[in-house]
Amino acid sequence: MAKPKVAFYWCASCGGCEEAVVDLAEDILKVVEKVDIVFWPVAMDFKRRDVEGLGDGELAAVFINGAIRTSEQEEMAKLLRRKSRLVVAFGSCAYLGGIPGLANLSSKDAVFETVYKKVPTVVNPEGVVPRTETDVDGFKLKLPDFYDGVRTLAQVIEVDYFLPGCAPPPDLIMEAINKILTGELPEKGSVLAPEKSLCDTCPRRDSKPDKIKISDISRIAYKKIDTDKCFLAEGIICLGPATRSGCGERCINANMPCRGCFGPTREVLDQGGKFLSGLMSIVDTQDEEEIKRIADSVIDPVGLFYMYSLPYSLRMKFLK
Amino acid sequence: MKRIGVFVCHCGINIAGTVDIKRVVEAVKNFPGVVYVEDYKYMCSDPGQNLIREKIKSEKLDGVVIAACSPTLHEKTFRNTVSQAGINPYNCEIANIREQCSWVHTNMEEATEKAIRIVKSIVAKTLLDESLVPIKSPVVKRALVVGGGIAGIQAALNIANSGYEVVLVEKEPSIGGRMAQFSETFPTLDCAQCILTPKMVDVASNENIKLLTYSEVVDVSGSVGNFKVKIKKKAKSVDYEKCTGCGICVEKCPVKVPNEFDRGMSERKAIYTQFPQAVPNKPVIDRENCTYFQKGKCRLCERVCPFGAIDFEQEDEVIEEEVGAIVLATGYELYDVSNMGEYGGGELEDVIDGLTFERLLSSSGPTSGEVRRPSDGKVPKTVVFVKCVGSRDPEHHFPYCSKVCCMYTTKHAMLYKHRVPDGKAYIFYMDVRTAGKGYEEFYQRAQEEDGVIYLRGKVSKIYKSDGKLIVDGFDTLTGRKVQVEADMVVLAMAIRPSSGAEKLFNLLKVSTDANGFLTEAHPKLRPVESLTAGIFLVGCAQGPKDIPDSVSQANAAASMISVMFSQDYLIHEPIITGVNEDLCSGCGICVAVCPYDARKINREKGTVEVNEILCEACGACAAACPSGAAQQKNLTDRQIISMIKAILEE
Ligand SMILES: Cc1cc2nc3c(=O)[nH]c(=O)nc-3n(C[C@H](O)[C@H](O)[C@H](O)COP(=O)(O)OP(=O)(O)OC[C@H]3O[C@@H](n4cnc5c(N)ncnc54)[C@H](O)[C@@H]3O)c2cc1C
Ligand code: SF4
Numbered sequence: 001m002a003k004p005k006v007a008f009y010w011c012a013s014c015g016g017c018e019e020a021v022v023d024l025a026e027d028i029l030k031v032v033e034k035v036d037i038v039f040w041p042v043a044m045d046f047k048r049r050d051v052e053g054l055g056d057g058e059l060a061a062v063f064i065n066g067a068i069r070t071s072e073q074e075e076m077a078k079l080l081r082r083k084s085r086l087v088v089a090f091g092s093c094a095y096l097g098g099i100p101g102l103a104n105l106s107s108k109d110a111v112f113e114t115v116y117k118k119v120p121t122v123v124n125p126e127g128v129v130p131r132t133e134t135d136v137d138g139f140k141l142k143l144p145d146f147y148d149g150v151r152t153l154a155q156v157i158e159v160d161y162f163l164p165g166c167a168p169p170p171d172l173i174m175e176a177i178n179k180i181l182t183g184e185l186p187e188k189g190s191v192l193a194p195e196k197s198l199c200d201t202c203p204r205r206d207s208k209p210d211k212i213k214i215s216d217i218s219r220i221a222y223k224k225i226d227t228d229k230c231f232l233a234e235g236i237i238c239l240g241p242a243t244r245s246g247c248g249e250r251c252i253n254a255n256m257p258c259r260g261c262f263g264p265t266r267e268v269l270d271q272g273g274k275f276l277s278g279l280m281s282i283v284d285t286q287d288e289e290e291i292k293r294i295a296d297s298v299i300d301p302v303g304l305f306y307m308y309s310l311p312y313s314l315r316m317k318f319l320k
Numbered sequence: 321m322k323r324i325g326v327f328v329c330h331c332g333i334n335i336a337g338t339v340d341i342k343r344v345v346e347a348v349k350n351f352p353g354v355v356y357v358e359d360y361k362y363m364c365s366d367p368g369q370n371l372i373r374e375k376i377k378s379e380k381l382d383g384v385v386i387a388a389c390s391p392t393l394h395e396k397t398f399r400n401t402v403s404q405a406g407i408n409p410y411n412c413e414i415a416n417i418r419e420q421c422s423w424v425h426t427n428m429e430e431a432t433e434k435a436i437r438i439v440k441s442i443v444a445k446t447l448l449d450e451s452l453v454p455i456k457s458p459v460v461k462r463a464l465v466v467g468g469g470i471a472g473i474q475a476a477l478n479i480a481n482s483g484y485e486v487v488l489v490e491k492e493p494s495i496g497g498r499m500a501q502f503s504e505t506f507p508t509l510d511c512a513q514c515i516l517t518p519k520m521v522d523v524a525s526n527e528n529i530k531l532l533t534y535s536e537v538v539d540v541s542g543s544v545g546n547f548k549v550k551i552k553k554k555a556k557s558v559d560y561e562k563c564t565g566c567g568i569c570v571e572k573c574p575v576k577v578p579n580e581f582d583r584g585m586s587e588r589k590a591i592y593t594q595f596p597q598a599v600p601n602k603p604v605i606d607r608e609n610c611t612y613f614q615k616g617k618c619r620l621c622e623r624v625c626p627f628g629a630i631d632f633e634q635e636d637e638v639i640e641e642e643v644g645a646i647v648l649a650t651g652y653e654l655y656d657v658s659n660m661g662e663y664g665g666g667e668l669e670d671v672i673d674g675l676t677f678e679r680l681l682s683s684s685g686p687t688s689g690e691v692r693r694p695s696d697g698k699v700p701k702t703v704v705f706v707k708c709v710g711s712r713d714p715e716h717h718f719p720y721c722s723k724v725c726c727m728y729t730t731k732h733a734m735l736y737k738h739r740v741p742d743g744k745a746y747i748f749y750m751d752v753r754t755a756g757k758g759y760e761e762f763y764q765r766a767q768e769e770d771g772v773i774y775l776r777g778k779v780s781k782i783y784k785s786d787g788k789l790i791v792d793g794f795d796t797l798t799g800r801k802v803q804v805e806a807d808m809v810v811l812a813m814a815i816r817p818s819s820g821a822e823k824l825f826n827l828l829k830v831s832t833d834a835n836g837f838l839t840e841a842h843p844k845l846r847p848v849e850s851l852t853a854g855i856f857l858v859g860c861a862q863g864p865k866d867i868p869d870s871v872s873q874a875n876a877a878a879s880m881i882s883v884m885f886s887q888d889y890l891i892h893e894p895i896i897t898g899v900n901e902d903l904c905s906g907c908g909i910c911v912a913v914c915p916y917d918a919r920k921i922n923r924e925k926g927t928v929e930v931n932e933i934l935c936e937a938c939g940a941c942a943a944a945c946p947s948g949a950a951q952q953k954n955l956t957d958r959q960i961i962s963m964i965k966a967i968l969e970e
């Protein structure tokens with residue numbers, strides 16, 4: 001029997017997710033044993049026409065990482081969707097929008113203005129910015145359109161499963177691949193990670209006081225705390241309570257509070273908003289001025305609470 | 321999918337006058353889950369309810385939406401109706417198309433459109449409703465009353481007389497509280513002891529009351545219906561089984577110390593009963609002042625006691641009691657005169673507070689009821705009474721009104737005039753507040769019959785000059801400075817919560833206001849309940865008040881407790897905020913947020929635990945829970961979102 005065919009593709013991402021696949025190390029050989037990788041631009045020389053040449057639904061699965069920012073990414077996502085029986089949004093950017101999604105705080109024009117004109121290392125006296133069509137010596141050169149916002153993969157095509165993480169950890173990747181190979185998949189639309197939030201597996205959980213109350217918010221760079229103390233209880237913002245577990249607590253073990261790359265749990269629509277609601281609930285004062293002072297002391301709240309999930313947030317869903 | 325029936329009520333023309341019922345019925349037929357729709361003139365009437373019951377059976381409905389008036393009116397009615405037809409009542413919901421629609425709109429077109437959307441959203445909610453069963457928990461039919469003043473005594477007697485056991489804990493050797501120190505009471509001037517003592521004796525002889533004097537609550541756990549309370553019984557050093565209260569020991573004891581009950585104006589012994597009518601009328605040894613306990617020698621009382629009741633070996637004992645309800649009646653004390661620098665700061669012997677004056681008036685007091693001033697025992701010929709001392713002074717002291725001072729000062733001046741007819745009584749006042757039955761008449765009588773002189777204004781300074789007390793004041797009615805040379809001054813000091821009460825309140829986790837008085841669950845509608853279920857507040861612990869008000873509160877709390885105890889189980893609405901253990905990570909965010917202390921982290925399980933009886937479904941935790949594990953029953957996020965979608969959908 002022929003081996004099932006799979007593909008990997010990347011959209012708006014940093015490449016870390018591709019790296020994560022390579023990081024499977026010898027395990028990758030077990031994967032290759034069982035499947036045929038027919039498309040993986042970052043690692044092997046395939047062309048778009050190779051995908052176009054496949055029959056509809058011929059691929060068993062495609063793993064797409066990265067958010068959708070350009071027309072090309074959207075086209076490729078749609079093409080792969082047609083060719084594949086399963087689509088897995090691989091990593092936080094495909095699932096939630098990820099860090100590239102924070103660009104939704106600025107318009108397309110503002111992004112171009114900064115990237116092509118204002119950045120100190122750029123020399124662009126004519127003020128050229130990318131255009132979708134340019135005439136050069138009588139030829140038309142085309143570039144993909146750079147959309148006005150960043151979208152998650154599921155906002156562009158139907159996605160069957162979501163594998164969170166920046167990047168997804170090897171054990172969850174292997175587990176997902178095995179599930180696909182054995183067909184023991186959960187309900188469509190599921191996130192392939194544990195249901196509970198990070199506190200469940202956090203190595204610092206036992207240090208939590210019975211009641212968490214905070215009267216000041218600080219940052220890990222400004223405050224020295226014991227490395228076995230719950231960050232939140234010490235007034236350092238940690239998105240762990242609002243973030244799915246399964247990451248292997250890599251940040252926590254490096255003495256960094258959780259930034260939320262695994263996204264919200266099943267019952268939460270808006271990770272940042274929900275966390276903010278929880279955070280302000282444990283602020284230990286009834287005094288409005290004091291509440292305001294504490295709230296105002298959070299530096300870059302959107303960047304902090306929505307570091308990975310701005311395009312996935314309720315607000316962005318409505319703006320769409 | 322559920323089979324939902326929608327019943328649209330006309331409410332006469334209340335709804336039908338503004339909402340096109342026919343159109344609503346037609347539109348509702350197409351909503352997902354709806355299998356049957358009918359309208360009727362008055363759904364809440366008997367025929368209306370019968371119709372609902374019939375259709376539930378014939379159409380095999382398992383969810384019902386009544387489009388009618390506000391759920392506060394008839395939600396109960398209709399939930400009963402559907403349960404009679406075999407549906408779990410929590411699968412019946414009300415779409416309010418009257419108060420929130422027909423009554424507030426005039427345009428029929430728009431009102432009809434809105435009514436349709438309201439019904440649609442409630443159908444969407446009902447589709448996701450769970451069947452719920454009221455929460456039942458057993459009740460320990462015993463009450464704890466803390467504080468044996470008039471309020472605590474009254475509450476204890478009432479509960480006991482309803483047939484339930486009461487544990488009454490008083491920190492002093494005797495019950496009675498402040499009232500036991502009074503001579504007469506306003507506005508009737510009946511003798512305080514004469515009306516109080518019979519009640520105190522009733523407490524002692526009531527079989528349902530376990531009286532623990534010289535005792536304090538040291539720990540509380542559990543919740544309404546089942547509190548576990550630890551009480552420390554301080555060592556009395558007297559075996560009450562053997563003691564008959566003969567008093568020989570007191571007579572022979574060589575140690576004399578200032579008597580607190582007489583506000584230091586007389587002396588008591590190291591072994592003492594607080595006052596002649598004390599209940600129990602048996603002594604305790606004040607170990608801090610007893611020669612034997614301090615120096616290891618004496619034991620005179622042991623030698624003279626004919627019954628061998630003295631027991632120097634007795635130790636403090638901690639006992640545990642189980643109770644279903646708790647009444648807090650810890651009363652008050654007076655703000656200390658030393659806080660009033662401008663009035664001598666407590667250094668002027670003849671500037672005294674109201675309770676001290678009560679003792680001077682009392683026939684069992686240090687002067688046997690003759691008004692003699694503390695410094696030299698002379699009868700004062702001019703007495704100045706100053707009201708609102710420390711009260712109504714947010715800048716320096718307390719913002720609130722102590723409520724009883726207007727009346728007791730009037731009483732004091734009047735009683736003084738009765739004792740010293742040729743004396744002069746002046747009262748400095750900011751206002752005279754006489755809201756109470758017979759109070760205004762009492763005040764008029766003081767002026768007219770007893771010639772008490774009222775001066776409107778503040779006293780700026782009290783000092784001593786040539787053996788006289790000089791009271792400098794300002795009469796705001798005449799706009800002139802006044803100065804009165806007085807022999808004695810009585811300050812109506814602010815009423816403060818009892819010292820030590822704060823510790824007890826923290827132990828019980830009941831909240832207090834900015835001034836330290838207990839906070840009621842609702843200032844108007846739940847005046848004797850605390851926010852913590854099963855804990856009640858009576859008397860001055862809740863705020864300054866007089867005896868009639870204290871007694872009314874005690875009666876109210878007692879009857880609420882009797883109602884509670886008349887049932888074998890506490891029944892609690894099942895609409896609470898639970899926890900989905902598959903989602904809860906034990907992050908603990910919700911725990912501190914709950915005002916009712918209903919949530920706790922179970923560290924072994926790694927999830928939070930909810931005490932369903934304590935949850936009042938305020939939803940604070942649901943808003944706070946960062947993982948969506950805390951969700952209000954039948955008001956889950958999913959339900960709310962599907963309702964919003966249903967409303968917004970074109
Ligand atoms: C000078 C003066 C005159 C007054 N005259 C009148 C009057 O004529 N008519 C009138 O209607 N009202 C009068 N009042 C008001 C009256 O005193 C109160 O309304 C009444 O005493 C309130 O009763 P209570 O039981 O709430 O408090 P209290 O009488 O203060 O009793 C509280 C009891 O609780 C005990 N206690 C406190 N803390 C604890 C604890 N932690 N554990 C155990 N026990 C504890 C105390 O020892 C005390 O026995 C007067 C008040 C003052 C100051
Ligand atoms: S709903 Fe309110 S009362 Fe109930 S557990 Fe949550 S916070 Fe406590």
Ligand code: SF4
Pocket residue numbers: 241899903904905906907908909910911927928944945946947948949950
């Ligand atoms: S806030 Fe939510 S997740 Fe955290 S302990 Fe409470 S119920 Fe559990």
